[in-house]
Amino acid sequence: MKKIIGVIVIIGVLFVGTALAEALPPHTAKIAQGVYSYGNPANGYFSMFMVTKDGVIAIESISSQHAAGMVKAIKEITDQPIRYLLHSHNHWDHASGGKVFREAGATLMAHEEASAWMEANTGPDMVVPDKSWEGNRKDMTLGDTVVELHYLGMNHGLGMTVFLLPKEKIAYIADLVVPNRVMFNIVPDFNIKEWERSLKVIAQMDFDKAVYSHNNNATPLLGGTKQDVNDYLQFMQDLRGAIFAEFKKGTNPMMVPTVVQLPKYKDWAMYKEWLPMNAWRILLDEWMGPFPWRPDKK
Numbered sequence: 001m002k003k004i005i006g007v008i009v010i011i012g013v014l015f016v017g018t019a020l021a022e023a024l025p026p027h028t029a030k031i032a033q034g035v036y037s038y039g040n041p042a043n044g045y046f047s048m049f050m051v052t053k054d055g056v057i058a059i060e061s062i063s064s065q066h067a068a069g070m071v072k073a074i075k076e077i078t079d080q081p082i083r084y085l086l087h088s089h090n091h092w093d094h095a096s097g098g099k100v101f102r103e104a105g106a107t108l109m110a111h112e113e114a115s116a117w118m119e120a121n122t123g124p125d126m127v128v129p130d131k132s133w134e135g136n137r138k139d140m141t142l143g144d145t146v147v148e149l150h151y152l153g154m155n156h157g158l159g160m161t162v163f164l165l166p167k168e169k170i171a172y173i174a175d176l177v178v179p180n181r182v183m184f185n186i187v188p189d190f191n192i193k194e195w196e197r198s199l200k201v202i203a204q205m206d207f208d209k210a211v212y213s214h215n216n217n218a219t220p221l222l223g224g225t226k227q228d229v230n231d232y233l234q235f236m237q238d239l240r241g242a243i244f245a246e247f248k249k250g251t252n253p254m255m256v257p258t259v260v261q262l263p264k265y266k267d268w269a270m271y272k273e274w275l276p277m278n279a280w281r282i283l284l285d286e287w288m289g290p291f292p293w294r295p296d297k298k
């Protein structure tokens with residue numbers, strides 16, 4: 001009997017030990033071996049970081065508060081130094097808080113277009129990246145981890161980068177796709193046509209899972225799939241289709257955004273609140289031509 005109890009105790013200790021080893025810091029989820037997402041659903045922003053045998057690469061600092069929580073989470077998971085912090089694009093609400101990572105030892109990096117904007121329009125909680133990269137593609141290797149940085153064009157903000165871990169088949173996508181939510185508010189700083197073109201390129205990339213900077217899935221910390229990319233593209237196309245259907249019916253164009261409905265998406269977050277603003281944005285793009293736009297830098 002004593003022997004049996006002893007065995008049970010040992011199994012119990014092993015079980016608890018394993019459970020403790022797997023315990024993650026708050027607001028952190030494991031996406032794959034060495035790949036984690038970090039974010040508080042209450043704040044609505046999600047980041048990603050990769051732990052390699054030669055250090056950590058983090059993506060998206062968001063703000064000093066978010067960055068501090070993320071650095072703490074990283075340090076609870078690994079003793080490896082934080083080597084890089086990569087920004088997805090220029091906007092204050094995504095690229096702030098870099099100083100926290102710099103003080104933790106990381107080199108801050110963004111696409112040159114994002115860096116130039118951040119230097120000219122430094123936000124109150126923002127620092128200018130230490131390094132920038134140019135062109136459409138850069139590959140980084142740290143330990144056994146490869147990170148592909150893809151610049152797909154003037155879809156949203158400046159220097160918008162889509163990150164791909166080709167071995168793990170995981171992507172990090174900021175702002176271009178928000179699972180289960182209509183487009184953001186008045187759809188600020190998005191070139192609609194370039195955005196749709198970029199989504200088609202992303203849909204061709206080789207990944208199964210994605211961490212989205214904003215996500216209205218039931219378990220946003222766990223990210224989503226490539227289906228979310230296709231669903232978003234479909235939503236944009238359906239909205240344009242519904243607008244043109246109203247034109248065809250003879251609805252006064254100025255009234256179209258207030259009458260247009262897309263019941264298929266009625267359960268998406270902010271459907272009631274933002275659909276009219278989304279419709280205005282698509283309509284204005286059709287009316288005025290694509291904006292914002294600038295000549296491609298040669």
Ligand SMILES: [Zn+2]
Binds near residue numbers: 094
């Ligand atoms: Zn943005």
